[in-house]
Amino acid sequence: MTALVCQDLGRMAYGPAMEIQHERLRQVQAATDGQAFLLLVEHDPPVITTGRRPCAEHLLATPQQLAREGIQVYPTRRGGGITYHGPGQLVGYPIVRLSSVGMNVRTYVHGLEEVLLRSLSRFGLSARRAGGLTGVWVGDEKIAAVGVAVSRWVTYHGFALNVATNLLHFGLVVPCGLTGKGVTSLSKCLGRRVSVDEVKPALIDALKEVFGFE
Secondary structure (H helix, E strand, C coil): CCEEEEEEEEEECHHHHHHHHHHHHHHHHHCCCCEEEEEEEEECCCEEEECCCCCHHHECCCHHHHHHHCCEEEECCCCCCCEEECCCEEEEEEECEHHHHCCCHHHHHHHHHHHHHHHHHCCCCCCEEECCEEEEEECCEEEEEEEEEEECCEEEEEEEEECCCCHHHHHHECHHHCCCCEECCHHHHHCCCCCHHHHHHHHHHHHHHHHCCC
């Protein structure tokens, strides 16, 4: 059974968090045992990230708007399109050797969606998958995005769950390149402010259940 080490980074800027993620990625790649990490973070200051899918037209904000909001844009090697990260959003970076959990990339992504569904159900929220689309949805509004990368069969990047996110900032992009779709948060769905710290234990438990981590 693979041992999962959870590392809570709290609120952290995107660049330093990526440095830690790549350090853990190299650590798992070099390990001979079943080691895995989960990094949890709220990105502050907020950022917009792009994936491998071309998406220049999906950035709606002008440079002046981005500067006014203090938002930087970072390219990444993860799957998926453009998205937003900021305070109130719980971002998880599982760093896992796929063979240690008996999965391929497709089943791993499906597993992350299952983790999010189970986490939300513990708050009494019924969410769903949307056929042909990654992530987790409440009705026609996306509550969690999934975008992963794999290097030497070890995963990095991961998921972003809107807990108490400033949803107005999603208006700066076409989230994941999906037009005509809304974005929501756990707080909005429940009609009360939910803190990121409330969600972390449920998410960690669900991750251990789905992937069989110690």
